[in-house]
Amino acid sequence: MKKIIPVLLLFIVCTCKGIAQNEDLLKLVDSDTAQKEYVRNIFKSTRVINAQSIEMLGKGVMDVRILHRFGPISSGASNLFGLDQANMRFGFDYGISDRVSVGVGRSNVGKEFDGFIKLRPVWQATGPGGIPFSLIWVSGATLSTVPAPDDGPKPEFSSRMAYYHEALIGRKFNNRFSFQTGGVFVHRNIVSATAENNTWAIALGARCKLSKRIAFVADYHHIVAGKQPGTYDPLSLGFDIETGGHVFQLHFSNAVGMNEKNFLTNTTDNFWKGEIRFGFNLSRVFTIKKH
């Protein structure tokens, strides 16, 4: 009998242990190890407004972009504050992978085609081994298709071309605020006698979310060298409005050009003198390749 008691005790201890643990079963298998996680939704769109943003398209996603820049607001009521006059670019961007995109577009401003490749060598991530910022590289070219004058010499193909390269570094600081900066280099094969072929600019861009689907965005380029005479630094302020697969970017800007070469070397209006236009970017994404 004496020996049965420890046996019983042991039995009770063993079974009780089983019962006591029933409270939170998940704790038994939980391993809350932090995982590396890439930061998404840094900007709502792949452009801040005019500038490339540090956001990329997902793999297999096509972005159809339709951009409008209207006439100067100061042109008055007879011109419906610029809305009678429209400059536009339409383009297609495609995400080959989460880190590589390509895009082509056509602007009526300067009758230009443009194409670019955009890379994300560094992607901001949280968790172990995560880098706290993103690094973006963009290289592109533009081709002007303005017909040669009847009486002048026919220009070489190469003189219709310009190139740009751009490096951006940026970070999503929190769910509301993202900021980026970087440098842009534009090379035009042919320029007027008083202008320089090479233009250098510092880029600044930011977004601040006002609600889940609306954000305030701003981008600015300061031209540091090779400024085209008679041009100004392009500045744009606007709002991103997101509805499902669409992003509408409504903004005010002194720039007309809708590719890097054009807005950096051809912005002849001065924002601070009120030479501002209304414009919008419409982005609609389609999932081409499902994963």
Added chain:
Amino acid sequence: MKKVLFTAALFLATVALQAQEKYFTKSGNIKFFSKAPLENIEAVNRSVTCVLDTKTGDIQFAVLMKGFEFVKALMQDHFNENYVESDKFPKGEFKGQIENISSLNITQDGAYPVNVAGQLTMHGITKDVKADGKIIVQNGKVSASSDFAILLSDYDIKIPSLVENNISKTININVNCALETLNK
């Protein structure tokens, strides 16, 4: 000596019994569907944690919201950012009980219909949920599955009026977990 052996045997039997009564997985599946006139939304999470105690009938699930994979990358971004707010509420959890656990005989192959009642926590809100499911025992392997539906409005997940027709107000959820014995 006989009694020592008996003690040891009893002890082993208890331990063995304990090891056999809890089952778990960390790679269970949860799928959800929303059927709407304009667009079907579908996502799957393949790293669901599930623990089942066949003795008490306790069953619990945990899932990382960011682990739901959508066919469309943008849908996934919007799901995390605008709807379930995964940064604020990273986890979904269900803690419940199989009400008719006594009908389950884990040593006998078969498909056992079960009624589960418990609390589902998601998007910072906990609600009582009841669901019918099945526990299947086959060659000593245990798996749990269930289909049920929840209302988005119960979890304060708002659909903006502009996309109201794209998203169904009810979401159908399918759970499927193949379990292993938990040795602990």
